[in-house]
Amino acid sequence: MLQDILSAKKALFAADVHTELRGQKSRNRRVVLLNGDIIGNVRSDVSGISARVYRSGVYGFSSMAEYTSEAAETVLKAATENAAFMDRHAGIGKSPLPSLPAKKIPPKAELHDPEQKIYVDFAREVDAYIAEHYPKLASRRVVSTEDSMEKLLVVSDGADAHIIAPRSYLYVMMTAQTDAGAPVELFKAFGGRGTFDLNFADPSALYPEIDALYERLMQKREGIYADAGEKTVILGGMMTGMLSHEAVGHTVEADLVLGGSVAAHNLNKRVASDLVTLTDFAHTAFGETCPLPVYVDDEGTEATDAALIRDGILTGYMNSRESAQHFGMQPGGNARAWAFSDEPLIRMRNTAVHPGKDRLEDMIASIDDGYYLIDSGNGQADTTGEFMFGVTMGYEIRKGKLGRALLDTTISGVAFEMLKTVDMVSDKLEWSSSGFCGKKQPMPVGMGGPALRCKVKIGGR
């Protein structure tokens, strides 16, 4: 655990500026098995201190790869000088940031450090199960991994905090060949917040889902190409999560709004059907802890939910303290940094569409000719809201019934147009949290949602 050598440095903060001083330890554990061979076996532990200083509308930042009292003083001095350089050459004379009440926020999670053998043995056991039960696979890959961060934050005003955020996963990827010899693959992530030893006690607990993954792969192996064009589809919860994050979430990050995103002209306007409500949850959603809870951000703002769309109307943005001042909004704890050497950026936390009242079975039964799209490999969106998601698993729907599986395809659309076509919303919420959001820095995020019936453009062959 990080010892507090930072609070004492508050005496060195300059009087007329806003200052953040952050110590951080980040660690990563990763074991990669390819067809049973360990091709990656890595442990990484990185720590250091950074300081950021805000002065008249510009920031100075500095970091050092040491967690020492001397390093704290060095980065404070360098960040202060950088802020002064920027103010001198490019300052815009903005007033100071509105102050926040002083507070101390303690850590809310445990941080264990399991030995590497735990990661290796678990992955090998799962791999052996797959090898034994599914010998016809063309290839298999099993990855056990953990990335965790611990931060100590001291700010000139706002909340000082000790943050512990561990998460761990087991990824399984299977590849099979079609009769024509073309490879097809499927992937599944298990796990979530918490260290590896807490999330993965018993490999056999995963076997039913691994069996189901193999079943789906066999269906996909005989899958068909989707017909290209605009179709009525049901997006599964994982796809809705991707949509919430990529296609809507990014456009309502206040820094991207200032960069000209489509949301700049749509505040308080209708952007979705009235069945759609979307929130970036801080730490608790519908009475339960979110996949990756955030209690305080790296600017010392205590985290609260950001209401983004309510009953189809765009109601807000996600802010840093600076952007909140610009837009006359309240900051809600969205400014987060990845490594000790990174400055806080506006990031999502747990972004999800709220569940509705429809049953998934009824939604499927309501479609005469369409698709049920379950899982996505990746997704990208534009600041215009135009999005594209890869679809790795899905089925055709014919006359209200699920049909053949689909080969890999993509869907695309424009978020604020497509969301207006949502006319059914399922009653179950599904979360995912295993990926990284990429902006200037990577960041773990949670995303989720119910199944949605809507119209999108689907790519074919």
Next chain:
Amino acid sequence: MERLNELARDILAEAKAQGADYAQCSVSESEKKEFNVDGGRFSLMRTLYNRNVVITVLKEQRKGTVQINQFESEAIRDAVRDAIAAAESGKPDPAWEYAEGPVEQEFTDGAPDCDTDKLFERTKELLETIRLRHPKILMEQMITEHDAGYEVFMTSRGVTYRTRSGAYSFSLMYSGHEGEKSTSFYGSDIKLKDLDKPVIECGFIERDLAMVEKQIDPKTLEGKFTGPVVLAPYALAEIVLWTIIGNFVSDSCLIDGTSIWKDKLGEQVADPAFSMSFEPYNEDVVVRSRHTGEGYPTEDFDLIRDGKLVSFVLSQYGANKTGGKRSGNTGSNMRIKAGEKTLEELISGIEKGILVMRFSGGQPAPSGEFSGVAKNSFLIENGKITEALSETMISGCVPDMLKNIRGISSDVLTDGDGSLPYIAFNGLTISGK
């Protein structure tokens, strides 16, 4: 550098003392100066002092790797212990193999010293020039930086590389705006050895800004057709080149046997006009990758020569696993041989097709099939660019595309890492609303 050298020696001695059969380490120190522009104005200046230590050990043919950023002896001792414990928890794999010494080399590459004031001036000048020449462009984010440092790579088999290197880099992300209308965002990147000339004159920055400015009022294409697609350098890399590397020719897909090119060495896989190489020693490259992660010195090599697959991109480990041959490097500094026609000439022969500057698509399948959105794209009609397009999807299959090349441009984007032309392909599926 001497301090890093000593530290590397200490790490290897510690690994030997703790029972490693083989050890290697990379020890580095770096300093970065960075300016950020957000929403069209300066927002941040950063100074980063970084360190890195990566230790890899082999014990009884089992491998473990640890990364830390501390130089203190206690931290080093613990890191070596963790690397050995990681190795001991694995299973033996005789394919791990590392370079034999003696090799001792020292290099200086790129721009190891930073002129911070000049970097700021060139950043400011670039921002102002864009504002004047391209008033419809909003710079969503621009990051300009100088990153430099020292690295010592040393192995217990007498291999040592000492490198001092640095480079300036400019990364721009922008979109065009007029009232409430806006374009897709687009990014331009360039790595430079010096700041001798205005940055807008480097790479395709000026050309790309002008193209994006013309995309403010895009049309939606009606219907679906099969036709030629001209891919600009970044879209070419995204759709075609990364798929070749990731799905067909590298360690992972050859070891697991999913590469559809695994038996194609020596065969024609592309049009004879297509040649693809990896050339860290090309004079355009700012910072050369001098050695591989396994300690072998790098050299330039051809992957595809006149359409024929002449090599894979294999590490020694990958070569041992697949019975192949280690390649000259592990896939850095990619170059595609330029053609003879200008972009304009390439377009002039197309009756109906599209030009794509950026691609937003799903991960191509192992077979090379892909589909996705043609971003920042234009309609080509009767040999001319007629209008900008939105919501247009393209799909195709990379191995088929390589055999259906219509033409390769003589204009190439040289960005300090590699060199890429525009390529026109026949027979892609293009679909609008």
